[in-house]
Amino acid sequence: MTDKTADLAGPGIGNYADLEKILPDDYESLLTPRETMDALFAAKAYIEEGLCRELNLMMVQVPLIVDSLSGVNDMLDRDGSRSPVGFHISNDYGKNPIDAQVVQAATKWKRVALAQFGCKPGEGICTDMKAVRKDYFLDHDHSAYVDQWDWERVVVPEDRNLDFLTGVVKRIWSVLVGAEKHVQELYPQLNTPKYPNLPEELTFFHAEEILEMYPDLPRKQRETKIVQEYPAIFIYGIGWVLDDGYPHEMRAADYDDWVTPTIEKDGKLMHGLNGDILVYNHVTKRRHELTSMGVRVTKDTLKEQMKFADREDELSQPYHQMILNDEIPLSIGGGIGQSRVQMLLLRKAHLGEVSTTVWPQQLHEVCEKHNIFVLK
DSSP: OOOOGGGSSOOOOOSHHHHHHHSOSSOOOSSOHHHHHHHHHHHHHHHHHHHHHHHTEEEEOOOSEEETTSOOSOOOSSSOOSOOOEEEEOOGGGTSOEEEEEOSOOHHHHHHHHHHTTOOTTOEEEEEEEEEOTTSOOOSSOOSEEEEEEEEEEOOGGGOSHHHHHHHHHHHHHHHHHHHHHHHHHOGGGOBTTBOOOOSSOEEEEHHHHHHHSTTSOHHHHHHHHHHHSSEEEEEOOSSBOTTSSBSSOOOSSSBOOSSEEEEETTEEEEOSEEEEEEEETTTTEEEEEEEEEEBOOHHHHHHHHHHTTOGGGGGSHHHHHHHTTOSOOEEEEEEEHHHHHHHHTTOSOGGGTOOOOOOHHHHHHHHHTTOOOOO
16 A cells, blocks of 8 residues: 555645656647737636626735734645745834735635625625745646635525535536637637547545545545546545545645535445545646635634644634634635646646746756746
């Protein structure tokens, strides 16, 4: 059995020798850099309009930096190992200093913002979020610069179930499938048998079901296996400890609800009101994550998850106190990776072909051997 413990906190590759092995040998970009930018912004506009229409959202501004004491920065995982970039602001000649952090995602801020923007049940917000995640290994689909459509929508207690979550996921998927068709109308060369289009519908699995199918494989390999058979899937229940003693993947304890019992299958109780959309990327021939999302914690499940993660001391932070005191609404939300989606729709082999950021010289050299030229 392959060791599973090293596979819980992220899907990166980890070194450039392995990256060079997995990059395609027959790659040729179907779009020039100029065409890429045109198609990229066409897809961006289509998706933003579609998300707002399908989920009843409004576009709003989102912070790039937050006060470190607020508790609204996204710690990305349960153990806090991926920490944010921080810096000190000396305001008013040092009399009112601020310890600030660059956001890693706007997950928790959005829930607070729902009240700020007066959203009612069934209404929500969508953001063009930019972030920095300094602890990622920079490979073909991980960057220190992150851009997402971070969205959040108010729900009522009756919405906190898998049927509601599934309906929202299907609406998001319809937007992504439509965006693919839209960019192919603009650039027909993207519609090629070499890279099949997205299926019209997702296949839904619980993380427990995937573990049953591949009990001896760690999470990344399980995902790789299943998307080869089902090229577009949604995985429920990411964060709860599964039958093998490990969660499918580590998840932060203070936004998605991964402890709530949801369904029983063949007498087995399952947990979690969250999940991920993954697809098979025909360019890279690998699993490709597009979005993480979920129904958010209640005050009771927040306390349960923070105890589970041994982070109860953080419950005194303003964000957590707002949940505990019913000062912000129940919600559902998620983050859709913009560059991840654009990389997929535009048939790119590397995130750097659609996103301009810092890449190590060694990565440039490895990519150029495979006819991949990232933006500088």
